[in-house]
Amino acid sequence: MTASYDPNNIFAKILSGDIPSVKLYEDDDTLAFMDVMPQAPGHLLVIPKVGSRNLLDADPAVLAKVLPVVQKLANAVKDAFEADGVYVAQFNEAAAGQTVYHLHFHVIPRHEALPLKPHSGGMADVDVLKAQAEKIRAAL
Numbered sequence: 001m002t003a004s005y006d007p008n009n010i011f012a013k014i015l016s017g018d019i020p021s022v023k024l025y026e027d028d029d030t031l032a033f034m035d036v037m038p039q040a041p042g043h044l045l046v047i048p049k050v051g052s053r054n055l056l057d058a059d060p061a062v063l064a065k066v067l068p069v070v071q072k073l074a075n076a077v078k079d080a081f082e083a084d085g086v087y088v089a090q091f092n093e094a095a096a097g098q099t100v101y102h103l104h105f106h107v108i109p110r111h112e113a114l115p116l117k118p119h120s121g122g123m124a125d126v127d128v129l130k131a132q133a134e135k136i137r138a139a140l
């Protein structure tokens with residue numbers, strides 16, 4: 001049986017304001033913030049405000065709201081970091097690499113000469129993340 005959504009997950013706590021995050025975009029349905037363990041400079045996450053574990057149990061109407069925001073931020077981060085491409089990733093359950101059980105999309109600018117750092121590697125400096133968030137906002 002598939003596990004259910006846990007409303008105490010860390011991204012739900014970011015949405016409720018119980019734990020801090022470096023936010024860069026918000027509308028009625030979605031929130032985007034910097035990943036604290038970035039795989040490349042500019043690595044951000046986009047989440048719907050309505051909770052689901054991942055893509056498998058998400059309401060298609062919610063997905064229809066989130067994907068345009070993923071696209072908007074992918075273009076903004078590509079411009080802001082003068083990237084060659086953008087990697088968008090989304091994992092479903094532990095076997096696929098999921099560690100936080102609130103649907104999220106990774107948006108990561110890619111440069112041809114710069115390899116990706118490991119998933120869930122080292123913590124970034126919060127002031128660096130704030131500066132990157134500002135740069136992405138300016139490109140929106």
Ligand code: AMP
Pocket residue numbers: 010021033034035036037038045090091097098099100101104119120121
């Ligand atoms: P995954 O569930 O495997 O797609 O990965 C969860 C992602 O969330 C990882 O890239 C983590 O670095 C990131 N992450 C975990 N906790 C936080 C947090 N409090 N704020 C921002 N990003 C986080």
